[in-house]
Amino acid sequence: MSTLSDYLNEHLPDGWQKPQLVEALSGTLDRATVYRYLAGSHPRSPAESVLEAFAKVLPGVTVVELRAAANLSAGAEEPWVPPVEANRLSHAQRRALESFIKATVGPIDDGDEPNHRQPSVDLQPAAPALTEQERAEVESYVQRLYASGRKDLADRVASSLVNNPSIEPATRPADA
Structure with missing residues (x-):
């Protein structure tokens, strides 16, 4: 069971x-x-x-x-609907965001041990590491966020890349 x-x-x-x-x-x-x-x-x-x-x-x-x-990130009842401005994203930006979202809400990794904890709606997932290609896409998106002046969002997305220390995290432009 x-x-x-x-x-x-x-x-x-x-x-x-x-x-x-x-x-x-x-x-x-x-x-x-x-x-x-x-x-x-x-x-x-x-x-x-x-x-x-x-x-x-x-x-x-x-x-x-x-x-x-099910040992998944609990999330919210209602589906997330991105703001209408998301329609302006390019195909590459959409793929980067999709990769980021999938990595963020992946299953909680407790190894292959079955989970015997009581269900809780505030579980925080251990996000799986991004592939190098996914990481590059997210880093490219972060750079575009900095270039567009969205520093707060860029900082939050960039901080999520700390998962995998074997690959350098996104860097903030010097003039940002």
């Missing part, structure tokens, strides 16, 4: 057995997927759509709680 499967089983409505949950999720998740999650043989990083499906049918369960039980 996993912490997520324990959490799901503990939050079945009174009187429900596994078949009732399968029925409630029919059309969204197939029977085999539901049983895998209840048995703890689910992927280490469950798909967001699967967590959302369980949150919709289990009373009092939120996707934030399910992420925490």
